Amino acid sequence: MMNTFVVYVENKPGVLTRVASLFRRRAFNIDSLTVGRTEKPEVSRMTITADADRDQARRIEANLYKLVNVLLVENITNQPAIVRDLAMIKVAATHEARSHVLELASVFRARVVDVAPDSLTIEITGAEDKIDGLLEVLRPYGVLEMVRTGIVAMRRGSKSPNMAATASNFAQVVADDDVSYSV
Amino acid sequence: MTKTGAQILWECLERERVSHVFGYPGGAILPAYDALKHSKIHHVLVRHEQGATHMADGYARAGGEVGVAVATSGPGATNMVTGIATAMLDSSPIVCITGQVGSKLIGSDAFQETDITGVTLPITKHNYLVTHASELARTIREAFYVARSGRPGPVLVDITKDAQQTSCEFDWEAAKPQLPGYRPDLSPDAKEYEQALELIQKAKRPVILAGHGIIVSGAMQDVRTFAERTGIPVALTLLGIGAFPASHPLNLGMMGMHGEAWVNHTIQEADLLLAFGMRFDDRVTGNLKTYAPNARKIHVEIDPAEINKNVKVDVALVGDLREVLHELLPHVNTVDRSEWLDFIDQLKGDAAVRDIQNLPDNGHLYAAHVINDLWRETRDADTIVVTDVGQHQMWEAQYYKHDRARSLITSGGLGTMGFALPAAIGAKVARPEAEVWAIVGDGGFQMTMAELATVVQENLKVNIAIINNGFLGMVRQWQEFFYERNYAATPLLNPDFVKLGEAYGIRSVAVTQRSEVVPAVQAARRHDGPVLINFKVEQEDTVYPMVAAGASLHEMIRRPSPIVETAADE
Numbered sequence: 174m175m176n177t178f179v180v181y182v183e184n185k186p187g188v189l190t191r192v193a194s195l196f197r198r199r200a201f202n203i204d205s206l207t208v209g210r211t212e213k214p215e216v217s218r219m220t221i222t223a224d225a226d227r228d229q230a231r232r233i234e235a236n237l238y239k240l241v242n243v244l245l246v247e248n249i250t251n252q253p254a255i256v257r258d259l260a261m262i263k264v265a266a267t268h269e270a271r272s273h274v275l276e277l278a279s280v281f282r283a284r285v286v287d288v289a290p291d292s293l294t295i296e297i298t299g300a301e302d303k304i305d306g307l308l309e310v311l312r313p314y315g316v317l318e319m320v321r322t323g324i325v326a327m328r329r330g331s332k333s334p335n336m337a338a339t340a341s342n343f344a345q346v347v348a349d350d351d352v353s354y355s356v
Numbered sequence: 357m358t359k360t361g362a363q364i365l366w367e368c369l370e371r372e373r374v375s376h377v378f379g380y381p382g383g384a385i386l387p388a389y390d391a392l393k394h395s396k397i398h399h400v401l402v403r404h405e406q407g408a409t410h411m412a413d414g415y416a417r418a419g420g421e422v423g424v425a426v427a428t429s430g431p432g433a434t435n436m437v438t439g440i441a442t443a444m445l446d447s448s449p450i451v452c453i454t455g456q457v458g459s460k461l462i463g464s465d466a467f468q469e470t471d472i473t474g475v476t477l478p479i480t481k482h483n484y485l486v487t488h489a490s491e492l493a494r495t496i497r498e499a500f501y502v503a504r505s506g507r508p509g510p511v512l513v514d515i516t517k518d519a520q521q522t523s524c525e526f527d528w529e530a531a532k533p534q535l536p537g538y539r540p541d542l543s544p545d546a547k548e549y550e551q552a553l554e555l556i557q558k559a560k561r562p563v564i565l566a567g568h569g570i571i572v573s574g575a576m577q578d579v580r581t582f583a584e585r586t587g588i589p590v591a592l593t594l595l596g597i598g599a600f601p602a603s604h605p606l607n608l609g610m611m612g613m614h615g616e617a618w619v620n621h622t623i624q625e626a627d628l629l630l631a632f633g634m635r636f637d638d639r640v641t642g643n644l645k646t647y648a649p650n651a652r653k654i655h656v657e658i659d660p661a662e663i664n665k666n667v668k669v670d671v672a673l674v675g676d677l678r679e680v681l682h683e684l685l686p687h688v689n690t691v692d693r694s695e696w697l698d699f700i701d702q703l704k705g706d707a708a709v710r711d712i713q714n715l716p717d718n719g720h721l722y723a724a725h726v727i728n729d730l731w732r733e734t735r736d737a738d739t740i741v742v743t744d745v746g747q748h749q750m751w752e753a754q755y756y757k758h759d760r761a762r763s764l765i766t767s768g769g770l771g772t773m774g775f776a777l778p779a780a781i782g783a784k785v786a787r788p789e790a791e792v793w794a795i796v797g798d799g800g801f802q803m804t805m806a807e808l809a810t811v812v813q814e815n816l817k818v819n820i821a822i823i824n825n826g827f828l829g830m831v832r833q834w835q836e837f838f839y840e841r842n843y844a845a846t847p848l849l850n851p852d853f854v855k856l857g858e859a860y861g862i863r864s865v866a867v868t869q870r871s872e873v874v875p876a877v878q879a880a881r882r883h884d885g886p887v888l889i890n891f892k893v894e895q896e897d898t899v900y901p902m903v904a905a906g907a908s909l910h911e912m913i914r915r916p917s918p919i920v921e922t923a924a925d926e
Contacts, residue, residue, distance in 0.1 A: 183537060187485075191477060198478045228664055235661035241482040241502060244537040 175204060176230045177256065177326050180219040180237060181211070181245040181334065188242045192219060195236055201225060205323030216244065220325045245334050253329040259296070259322040260304045261286070265315030266293040274314055281307040292317055361489030361520040362391035365453070368496035369397060371528060374424050376785050377453075378402050378411040382428025383468060385455030387520035400785065400814055403806035405432050407778035409439020409510075410804070412450040414782025416443075417765045418740055418790070422503050423450040423782060429457055430468030433514070434475065438772060440510045441479040445769025446595060447572060449508035451499050452476075459487040459516040472514050481509030487516050490524040493531035501533045506540025507659040508572060542660065543675040544683075551671045552654050553687050559628035559652075561696045562588045565611070565640075568595035568768070569633015569658065569677050571761045576600070578681040579632060585685070587693035589700060591619050593634050594753055595768040602757035608700070612640040613903045614750040618703035620909045625699070626651045633657065633677045636666040637769065642909035656680050717870045723751045723823045723893045729873045730793065730821065731756040733881070739763060739791045740783050744776035744800035747829035750899045752795050774803030777820065781807060784816045791881070792817070798824040798850050808860045811886050819880050820862075820888040822853055825895045833898050837913065857888035864888040 182188045189208055196203050204222040211218045225233055230248055237246045266274045271293065278285060278295050281303065287294035297307055301324060308316065359367070365388055369377065378400045381389045392399055402408040405427040412423030427433055433454040443450045457466040473483045482502050484495045492515065499511040556562065570579050576599055583590050583606050590600045591611040600607055608619045620642075623629065629651045634640065641647045644666060653669040655662070656677050663672040673680050727748070741756055743749040743766040758764050765783055767775040780794035801822055811818050832846040857864030863883055867876045867890065880887035900915035 187473070190474070194477055228668075232661060232665060235663070238537075238539070239659070239661055241535060241538045 174224070174226065174250070175222055176225050176233070176248060176250045177254070177324070178219075178221045178223070178233065178237070179247040179249055179326055179328075180221060180243060182217050182219060182240075183242040183244060184210070184215050184217045185242060188217065188240075189219075191240050191242060192221070192237070195240060196221075196223065196233075199232070199236055201229065201233055207323045207325050209325070220323070222324060247328065247334065249326055249328055254326050255329060256300055256324050256326045257298055258301045258304050258324045259298045260308070261294055261296050261320050262308065262311060262316060263287075263292050263294045263318040264311050265291060265317055267291060270314050274311065277307070277310050283307060357526055358523050359526040360387070360391065360523045361486075361492050361515065362387045363394065364489060364492045364524075364526050365496065365515070365520065366391055366395035366397060367526070368493055368528070369424060370395065372496065372500045373421060376400055376415065377424040377426050378408040378415070378782065379426030379453075380405050380408060380428070380432060382432045382455065384429035384457055384517050385426065385432070385453075385515075385520075386428075387517060388426070388453070388455065388515070391520075399426075400781070400810065402778070403809050404804065405435035406439050406774065407781075407804055407807045407810065409436045409450065409452060410442065410772075410775050410778035411782035411785070411807075411810075412452070413439060413443045413446075413448045413775075414742060414765055414779030415786040416449050416508075416782075417446075417779070418762055418783035419786030420762070421786065422500055423448075423786075424453065425450060426453045428455045428468065429472070430470045432468075433470055433472035436512075437475065437479065438770075438774075440476055440512065442767050442770045442772040442775060443510040444479045444481070446767065447508050447568060448510070449503040450510045451496075451503050452510060452512040454512065454514045455520070456485065456514045456516045458518045460518070462487075462516070472512065476512050479510070480512050481507075483512040483514070485514045485516075486519050488524075489519050489522045492519060493526060493528060494533065497531055498533040498535060502535070502538065506538075540658075541676075542658070543679060544673040548671060548673055549683055549687075552673055553684065555628055555652050555654055555671060556586065556630070556684075556688060561626050561699075562586070562628040562630060563608075563623055563626045563651075564588050564590040565593070565623075565629055565631045565634050566590050566596040566599045567593045567632060567634025568599070569656075570596060570599035571633075573633060573658070573677040575633070575678040575681055576761050578678055578685065580604070582681055582685060582688065585690055586688050587691055587697070588630065589622070589697065591615070591623060593637070593640055593768070594766065596634060597753060597764045598758040598761045599633075601759040603759055610753050612637075612909075613642070613905075614754065614899050614901070616754075617901045617912045617914060618700065618705070620903065620912060621703045622700050623648050623651075624908075624910045625703075629653045631655045631657070631669070635659075635662045638666070638905075641666060642903045642907055642911075646908040646910075648909075719869075721868060721870050721873075721891065721893050722897055723748055723825070723891070724755050725870055726821070726823065726867075726873055726891045726893065727751050727795065728755040730795075730877055733874060733877045734791060734793065735759075737791045738787075738789065739793065740765060740780075740787060742766065742776045742780035742783055742792065742794045744794075744796040745771045745773045745830075746797045746800060747825070747833065747897070747899050748795055748797045748823035750830075751823075754899075773797075773800035776800060777804050778807045778810075780818050780820075781810055781814070781816060784818050785814070791819070793819045793821060795821045795823060797829060798822055798826065798848055798853070799828045801853075802850075805856070808857065808862060808888075812860050812862060816886060817884065818886050820857075820886070822888065822890045823893055824850065824853065824890055825893050825897065826850065827895060829897075830899070832896070833902075836896070836898065837902070837904065853888065853890040862886045862888050864890065866890040866892060868892045
């Protein structure tokens with residue numbers, strides 16, 4: 174199943190390579206990875222999705238923690254979370270198709286960000302399946318170019334991660350049917 | 357006080373209790389070498405940078421302190437790769453210092469430029485590129501802290517030439533490590549201890565699997581107390597040898613691919629495995645699907661990423677083994693295990709290794725005899741044996757009985773041929789009062805034999821026993837078993853090792869008869885300089901028993917008959 178990890182790392186050169194290299198080295202395939210700044214200048218935040226079963230997901234988490242620059246790892250796969258992907262889609266839109274495309278864009282609450290004689294560029298933000306949906310209905314008109322950022326995710330609610338308490342966070346016991354586990 | 361980066365480097369190493377470094381100079385590290393004259397640190401000049409890393413590794417494993425290797429940029433740094441990977445897989449704390457081209461030249465493919473932090477990223481615990489002298493003190497402190505804490509491992513610090521040359525204010529106190537994401541000090545919670553104790557209480561056929569973590573944690577006495585109090589027998593991994601005395605009645609010996617068959621059978625019959633500081637390596641488990649099928653498993657391990665990696669366990673106690681045992685010990689009871697121990701004795705039966713010392717000499721020289729004789733001669737001394745990789749390594753593990761931790765140093769995880777001689781040098785430097793024997797095959801010895809010059813230059817009393825069978829023996833054994841005796845590229849044409857040793861000024865002798873083994877060993881021990889003994893042993897001898905790669909632990913290729921008869925049959 175697809176797992177979503179939110180990874181807080183020290184904002185230092187080379188950290189992205191370390192994280193990416195870890196997935197390669199342990200033979201896990203990254204489906205998407207985004208990285209950006211956070212409210213703290215010294216901390217960067219990654220959202221990584223990877224296909225893994227439950228044991229593998231725990232090993233990914235434990236191995237991420239082995240990286241000295243990793244501050245905190247949250248597996249938010251089964252947590253209530255806001256997950257957003259952003260796409261820009263350039264669609265062939267000649268005179269007669271233009272109004273249809275505009276209509277579809279508005280149904281999906283997407284925005285037109287560029288207009289050319291033969292094409293429209295649409296920007297859409299949302300969960301991945303919503304973007305997949307828009308893409309699906311635009312395909313018949315001719316998708317000329319498409320780019321997606323990969324997802325960023327944030328846990329719902331007011332609780333925010335406490336970097337200072339990472340050690341206790343790390344050592345928490347994950348309850349399981351038959352296994353006691355302390356990562 | 358204002359100092360150059362080079363001066364800061366040496367001062368930081370001194371403050372990290374470094375007395376010796378193993379290195380090789382070159383362009384990008386020259387500023388550091390220039391400043392060495394002001395330092396109390398003794399520099400051991402090696403003959404190849406791989407040797408420097410193995411020496412640092414041997415130094416760390418023998419003495420328990422962080423070993424340090426120094427090299428220049430480019431080829432100097434890349435030559436370290438094998439030694440770094442060796443230290444990584446065996447959790448050995450070393451710090452590698454490499455010079456790097458000037459920071460302005462980085463990325464320009466300058467002369468002797470290699471992205472060594474990129475190259476070593478997956479084989480170091482952590483690594484650093486230092487481009488300013490002002491970053492140096494903190495980086496060195498962090499490197500040593502990371503290398504020696506938690507699960508130890510290699511750390512590489514790549515220092516640009518300008519960072520060595522420029523000056524800055526040096527303040528050791530202010531340069532404290534800042535590692536907000538590093539957590540080497542985990543410990544289990546109460547619930548996990550309770551679950552572990554419950555399993556221990558209920559177990560009828562428990563076995564302790566003793567690994568390298570016991571030695572790293574310094575938990576030898578605690579494991580012994582635990583085993584004695586609970587009456588639980590102890591099987592060892594290769595790197596666990598010495599963690600529990602070979603002469604102890606509860607010691608079963610080495611398990612796994614070349615463990616005795618009854619030891620592996622015991623594990624397969626167990627109802628509880630207590631894994632102490634080991635990682636269920638494939639050489640230990642054989643086929644995972646059939647591994648210890650009836651056993652519950654308790655895994656005491658400092659590295660959370662090892663939990664459930666190979667073997668799914670019932671209880672994981674993530675923390676320092678010594679602390680975990682301190683928590684467990686007051687709550688475990690003495691239990692009568694006579695039924696279980698009698699059962700193990702039955703398994704032992706005739707399969708137990710006979711006392712090969714008492715066999716009549718049949719004119720053949722077997723490596724097992726050499727090693728067993730060497731053990732008998734050196735057992736009462738403070739002896740450190742350093743082995744290379746291959747058949748002799750397994751025979752050593754089987755026939756040399758180690759009672760003390762850190763008395764066997766060997767490349768287990770990576771299986772690095774060429775490890776023994778340089779690691780023995782490192783061990784001797786770390787423990788000059790100890791008697792150090794490098795036991796090497798004729799193949800592995802030739803990979804790093806250039807370090808004979810280092811032995812002589814440093815005037816080190818290192819004894820070298822070459823187990824010379826004219827083959828890459830272990831590979832030949834696999835060809836014998838699994839490739840229809842097609843000995844492709846395994847026969848070796850060797851130089852005259854005696855002349856070779858003498859060319860370096862090392863007293864060297866050849867031994868071809870069993871009767872010459874003990875006198876040669878005794879003479880070597882009496883000589884106050886290094887000695888090389890070329891033991892010309894049986895060419896096509898085989899390490900038994902053996903679990904074929906991927907086979908179940910109980911499906912062993914057994915000795916055709918006990919080793920003694922094998923010898924007599926020929």
